[in-house]
Amino acid sequence: MTDYVKIFDTTLRDGEQAPGFSMTGGQKLQVAKALEGLGVDIMEAGFAAASPGDFEAIHTIATEIKDSVVCSLARCNEGDIRASGEAIKPATQKGRGGRIHTFIATSPLHREFKLKMSKDEIVRRAVAGVELCRQYTDDVEFSAEDAIRTERDYLKRIVEAAIKAGASTINIPDTVGYTTPEEIQDLFVFLTTQVEGADGVTFSAHCHDDLGLAVANSLAAVRGGARQVECALNGIGERAGNCATEEVVMALRTRTDFYDLDTRIKTQGFYGASKLLATLTGNAVPRNKAIVGKNAFAHESGIHQHGVLANRETYEIMKPEHVGVSTDNLVLGKHSGRAALKDRASKLGFTLGDNQLKSLFVQFKDLADSKKEVFDADIEALILGEAIGTQGPWALKSLYVSAGSDDNRAPQATVTLTHENGSDKQAVSEAAGPVNAVFLAISQITGHPLHLESFAVQSVSEGKDAMAEASVRVSTEFETYQGRGASTDTVLAGAKAYLDVINRIERRAVREKSISAQH
């Protein structure tokens, strides 16, 4: 048994096969590189027999990836196994490690209704499948699909046959997410102690999340003797998904005191890899998702913020930087208290006396009642006594946008801005979307080519003429700025928010100039 738990990531196979998560070959390669960066021991890159595109994707990944074993899934049939063997060839030929993962279902339901095969026939298929895999690679994994609902004596028999045929990893999937932690731990203890040949192979858990137990069940399997866990980034996979890679890894890392085992994962890459996957597949990570959700290390309530400011460990069991999350994560809103407000003001460069803080706090709570989140720009405006979003030097004079479904005509924006020195300037821009075209035109006029980090619009009133509030977050070389703008027209709200940022940058530059002139 290894003294660490191997991470077999199946984001690119079980994850990708779920509805809404298909990726192109190029996208799969991008995710594969992120997984290699994380240091996953094995990545299941796809199912070579599924399509020529998946074959190509696995082949390319096996060519490009150097630091993780690349694996392809195959049914226990000749066509699937030969396709997998060919797809992983670039990895096996260069001696970097290529695995074939062959599987067949073993439970009574699957035997009778799906495969329509007898117990003996399934064992014969499993043995022939593993033997054929061995013609391509020494690294063969065998899975007994729906193992959890399989009779123990039969499971033991087929696992022993697969080991004798040459499998070096034995995977015990909870294909339908049916098991419980106590049950799966007991099953792994049984298999790792009773199966002939168990000492020479790695036992693996592959848990689905139908009852929300995938991570708990995987950890219990590890307690029972599993030394490989199969998992996927953001927990994606069939139906409710697979065990989430970032969750199981961080559970082992955070509680090594309990499990006395760890993985070899470089966890700092989790946030970036999760974001990459969400962006490529168009599936946002829920805000409250463990480890990589936006709220995982964010605090809005005053009592928590007060504690975290004194010592992060009061409300955080992991360090955000250990999973690649920024540490500046106190969100100001209506539940925040004076400690967080004072801290944020000081980070923005304002030292507040007690009385100033008291009156700012009253205004802050009024503002927070009317919006979801209070941004740095709002705090700055309150301290400086500015009306939000209405300060110059630039003002929007007019805005015309054309956009539509015609592929031959890119969205176009014509923007006119007035500067406080009295001059008007106009720019016309085209971009992939109308909001982008507006931002580009504003950047051209003001000379601020900004890096847009986020653009969000939320409705702040109801009905057909609902007011939209847009918020824009941009980064310059030195600072991050947030601006906002409101209008019944979302494009106009976006334009105002973007201009709000530019005005803040220019006003800050003026302020800094006058401060340095005084010294």
Ligand SMILES: CC(=O)SCCNC(=O)CCNC(=O)[C@H](O)C(C)(C)COP(=O)(O)OP(=O)(O)OC[C@H]1O[C@@H](n2cnc3c(N)ncnc32)[C@H](O)[C@@H]1OP(=O)(O)O
């Ligand atoms: C639990 C899991 O996640 S298993 C992996 C699931 N992933 C996928 O299915 C994604 C990729 N799949 C595909 O692209 C297609 O299903 C293919 C190309 C593999 C097969 O397509 P088809 O030949 O049209 O078969 P179809 O999908 O309709 O049915 C599956 C066939 O495989 C058989 N089969 C299923 N599992 C196995 C197995 N492990 N070993 C051998 N045969 C199997 C079924 O009995 C059925 O056989 P039949 O065609 O003789 O009735």
Ligand SMILES: CC(C)C(=O)C(=O)O
């Ligand atoms: C192919 C196998 C391992 C699988 O995904 C499952 O049983 O859930």
Ligand SMILES: [Mg+2]
């Ligand atoms: Mg699965």
